[in-house]
Amino acid sequence: MTDEDELQVLIDDLAEELGRSVIIDDPLVRILCASRHFGDEDELRVRAVLQRDAGPEASSHVLAQGVARWTGPGIVPGRADLGMRDRLCVPLRERGELLGLLMVIDAEHTLTPRELAKIQDRSRTAAAVMRRRALAHSADRTAEAHFLLRLVHPDAGIRAEALAGGPAxxxxxxxxxxxxxxxxxxxxxxxxxxxxxxxxxxxxxxxxxxxxxxxxxxxxxxxxxxxxxxxxxxxxxxxxxxxxxxxxxxxxxxxxxxxxxxxxxxxxxxxxxxxxxxxxxxxxxxxxxxxxxxxxxxxxLQLPAGQPGLLPAAFTRLAEHEKADRLLETLRAFLEAGGSIRRTADALHLHRTSLYYRLDQIRAITGLDLDDGGDRLQLHLSLLLTALEAPEHRQTPLGR
CATH class of the missing domain: 3.30.70.270 (Reverse transcriptase/Diguanylate cyclase domain)
Incomplete structure (x- = not known):
């Protein structure tokens, strides 16, 4: 009998003794095995058994109760919008490691002390089986992890050795x-x-x-x-x-x-x-x-992080100016528009005369020529580097 078969027999027997639906999930609340229904099933359980997945909202709700940190049984409250009734949840742990979650539907909280003790006992057995199952695969996982880390190693010689001894x-x-x-x-x-x-x-x-x-x-x-x-x-x-x-x-x-x-x-x-x-x-x-x-x-991002002293003095003078916010916004728009006055003015909703005035201020403060490609690159890189250290500017998903 495989470990998977043993788990299935274990929860089937427990479900028959309790007269209740029982399920074992992995730590991310994804179904591993389930007993038959006993008339207590809710919409969520039916969906989970049919699709082999409770869905992200249900998983998030269960994990939001902190079950991954529980050391003993507790109640996961139901949610009507998910078609979910209250459940008893028992973390399956072995040597402190969370291996899974055993759940029993208990909408009316009518499980007796004797039934709770039985659930606890079977949970310990289930955890031991799951631990054995994990250990059986650990050697393969360790070898695979070692191969992967050598495959992406900075040393070309180590990568070549990994490829020579690995699969084609x-x-x-x-x-x-x-x-x-x-x-x-x-x-x-x-x-x-x-x-x-x-x-x-x-x-x-x-x-x-x-x-x-x-x-x-x-x-x-x-x-x-x-x-x-x-x-x-x-x-x-x-x-x-x-x-x-x-x-x-x-x-x-x-x-x-x-x-x-x-x-x-x-x-x-x-x-x-x-x-x-x-x-x-x-x-x-x-x-x-x-x-x-x-x-x-x-x-x-491949440059050293958190070293503002590496920024050019010309840019630092601009960043420390009393009108820095407005001038940096203008500089950013100008560079992103490829130096186009029309596109920059449109982006900032500025009259061109006002834009020229601001650009002249930037030239005067930095001492740089905004028509020079090297000076533009210096300023643009400085803007990008400072943006990485400015979390308040992160508002919309990348690319939108």
Whole structure:
């Protein structure tokens, strides 16, 4: 009997003894196995069993109760708009690691102490089975993670060794980098959350997905996938990890461009690493950023961060001027319009005379020639660098 079969028998027996519907979900509230119905089923359970997924709203509601941090059973309140009744939820843990969630519908809170004790006992057994199941796959996962990290290593020699000893695969690959934004969270806790979402995604994709997690940093490599296929998956991974950590928005992600096979995977990985540095920093960027959407920030993000002393003195004088806000807005519009007076005036809703006056002020303060390509580049790069450190400017999704 496989571990999956043993889990199914366990919850079937428990459901028969209780006369209630029982289900085991993974830590992201995605169904692993379910008993038959006992007349107590609600709309959500029926939908989850039929579709093998409760849906993102239901998962978010359950995780919002903090179940990923529970150490014992508790009640997840129902929600009429989701077709969901109250449920008893028991975290399935082994050695502190969250392996899944056992749920029993209990709309009227009528479970007796004896039934609760029985549920607790079976939950311990289920956790042990799930732990054994996880350990059975751990050697394969460790070897795969080691291969992936060597495949994207900065050293070309190490990459070549990995390719020589690895599988022969053709087709495009897309790399993804995930990082936990809040460094106050323990690495161990962050790693568990990243492991869960990466493995869950890998199991549910039609594409081959290799994953690795280390020190609050997750890496995934999708084989045979286009960037468009990966985007939605990565957004769900980042959101799910944030919910598991009970810190929404804590996980950022970058997506590289497709690369031609495993031998070029490192290129997509480097791009993903740059993109994740732009997540939440590039004006307009959300928690998930694609390399292809970075534009000029793709270059700027590769420069050292948080070093304002590296900015040119000419730009610093402008940034510290008493009319800096207005003049920087004018400079930004002028450069983004390619130096076109008409387009700049239209963008700022300014009369051209007023625009010329402001540009003359910028020239006088900086001592730079706005008709000179090198001077323009210096000012434009300075604007991009300062924008990365200005969170108040982040308002709209990138590319909109």
């Amino acid at each position: 695969e053709d087709g495009p690959v897309v790399a993804v980098s995930l990082r936990v934004r809040d460094r106050e969270l323990p690495d161990a806790e962050s790693d568990v959350a990243l492991h869960i979402v990466l493995e869950s995604a890998a199991l549910r994709q039609r594409h081959r997905v290799r994953t690795a997690v280390r020190d609050g940093h997750g890496t995934a490599l999708f084989s045979g996938a286009a960037t468009a296929d990966v985007g939605g998956v990565v957004e769900r991974m980042a959101a799910g990890a944030g919910r598991l950590l009970d810190v929404p928005g804590a996980v950022l992600a970058g997506i590289g461009a497709p690369a031609a096979g495993l031998g070029e995977a490192w290129r997509s990985y480097r791009q993903a690493e740059v993109a994740v540095r732009g997540a939440g920093r590039v004006p307009g960027a959300g928690a998930v950023v694609r390399w292809a959407d970075l534009g000029p920030y793709a270059m700027v």
